[in-house]
Amino acid sequence: MTQEMSERIDVFLENYREPLPEYLSDMKKYAFENHIPIMSDFTADILKYIIKTTSPQKILEIGTAIGYSALFMSEASNNNTKITTVELMEKRYVIAEEYFKKFDNDSSILLIKSDAMEVINELLEKDEKFGVIFLDAAKGQYPSFLPGLISLLEKGGVLVTDNIFHNGAVLDSRYAVSQRDRTIHDRIRQYLEMLKNNDETETITLPIDDGIAITKKVD
Ligand code: SAM
Numbered sequence: 001m002t003q004e005m006s007e008r009i010d011v012f013l014e015n016y017r018e019p020l021p022e023y024l025s026d027m028k029k030y031a032f033e034n035h036i037p038i039m040s041d042f043t044a045d046i047l048k049y050i051i052k053t054t055s056p057q058k059i060l061e062i063g064t065a066i067g068y069s070a071l072f073m074s075e076a077s078n079n080n081t082k083i084t085t086v087e088l089m090e091k092r093y094v095i096a097e098e099y100f101k102k103f104d105n106d107s108s109i110l111l112i113k114s115d116a117m118e119v120i121n122e123l124l125e126k127d128e129k130f131g132v133i134f135l136d137a138a139k140g141q142y143p144s145f146l147p148g149l150i151s152l153l154e155k156g157g158v159l160v161t162d163n164i165f166h167n168g169a170v171l172d173s174r175y176a177v178s179q180r181d182r183t184i185h186d187r188i189r190q191y192l193e194m195l196k197n198n199d200e201t202e203t204i205t206l207p208i209d210d211g212i213a214i215t216k217k218v219d
Contacts, residue, residue, distance in 0.1 A: 010041075017041065021075060023103050027068045036092070038068040039136060042209040043162050047134060048076040050158050050214075056131025060123070060152060061085040062116045062145065063137035067096030067109075073134070074108050083109045084130075086119045086137075117141070120148040129154040136162040140184045142191040150200055153217040159201075164188060165211035 020028070031038045039047070047069070051059070055078060061070055064087035074083055087093040093113045100109050112119050116137055130152055135145065142161065153159055165188075195203040195215055203215040 014041075017045065020072075023099075024068065024072060024075070027066065027071070027099065031066060031068060036065055038065055039072075039162055040209045043160075043212055044069070044072055046206075046208075046212060046214070047073060047132075047160060050132060050160065051076040051081075054131060054156075054158060056081060056157070058128070058130045059083045059132045059134070060130040060149075061134045061136065062120075062149075063087065063135070064096045064111060065092050067099040067111075069134065069136065070096070070109050070111075071099060071103055073132075074104060077108070079106060079108075081108060084112060084123075085109060086112045086114060086116045088113075088115050116145060117148075120145060120152065123152055124148055128152060129157070131157045133157070133159045134162070135159060139163065139191075140187045143187050143194060146191060146194050150198065150215075150217065153201075155217055157217050159213075159215040159217075161191075161213040161215070163210045164192070164205060164213050165207075 019025075028038065030036075051073060057080060059073055059077070059081060061073070061083065064070055064085040067085070070083055070085040074081070077083070085096075087096060090113070093111060096111055100111060131154055133149055133153060135142065135149065137145075149159055192205065192213070195201065195213060200217055201215045202218050203213055205211065205213045
C-alpha cells in the first residue's frame with residue numbers, strides 16, 4: 001500500500017472513531033509539541049477493543065510517559081478496573097502524576113515510579129495477575145521482561161506490545177543501522193522468536209502502524 005493510500009485510510013477511519021475527551025486531545029497535543037512518544041490512534045483502537053471485549057479487572061502498563069495511554073485505558077475500562085502503570089523517568093512521571101490528580105477521578109490508576117524489571121519481580125513475588133498488559137517501554141529490554149510478563153498474565157489475558165518494528169528500522173539491513181539500533185533490533189527479533197516458541201501463549205503480529213504484537217495466554 002502506498003503512503004498516500006495509508007494516509008487516506010487514516011482520514012477515512014477517523015470518521016468512525018469515537019472522539020476523545022477534550023483533556024486527552026489536549027494531552028496528545030502536548031505530547032506532540034514536546035516530543036514525548038505516546039501510542040498511536042491505531043494502538044489506542046486495539047487497546048480499547050481488547051479492554052471493552054475482555055473487561056479486565058486489572059491492567060498493567062510498562063511505560064507511562066505522561067500518562068496518556070493510562071488515562072485512555074481508564075476511559076475504556078469499567079469502574080472496577082485498576083490500572084498499574086510504571087515509569088522510570090522523573091521528568092515524565094511528575095507530569096503523569098499531575099494529569100492523574102486532575103483526571104483520574106475514581107483513582108483507578110496506580111503510578112509506580114521505578115524500573116520496570118524491579119516492579120515486575122515485585123509483582124511476581126506478590127503473585128499478582130493481570131487481564132491486560134500493555135508493554136510500551138525500552139524495546140531492548142523486552143526479552144528480559146517477557147518471562148515475567150507472561151507469568152503475570154492471567155489465563156485468557158492479553159499482552160499488547162507496541163512499536164515492534166522500531167519505526168520500521170527493524171526491517172533495515174544490519175549493516176545500514178547504528179550499533180545501538182542493531183542491538184535493539186536483535187532484541188526485538190529475539191522477543192518475537194521467544195513469543196513464537198512460547199507454548200503458553202498465542203501471538204499475532206499486526207503490520208499496523210509501527211507494528212503491534214498481540215499475545216494471548218491460552219487456557
Ligand atoms: N505508554 C505511553 C503512552 O502511550 O502514553 C508512552 C510510553 S513511551 C513510548 C515509553 C516510556 O517508557 C518512556 O517514558 C520511558 O521513560 C519508559 N521506560 C523505558 N524503559 C523503562 C523501564 N525499564 N522502566 C520503566 N519505564 C521505562
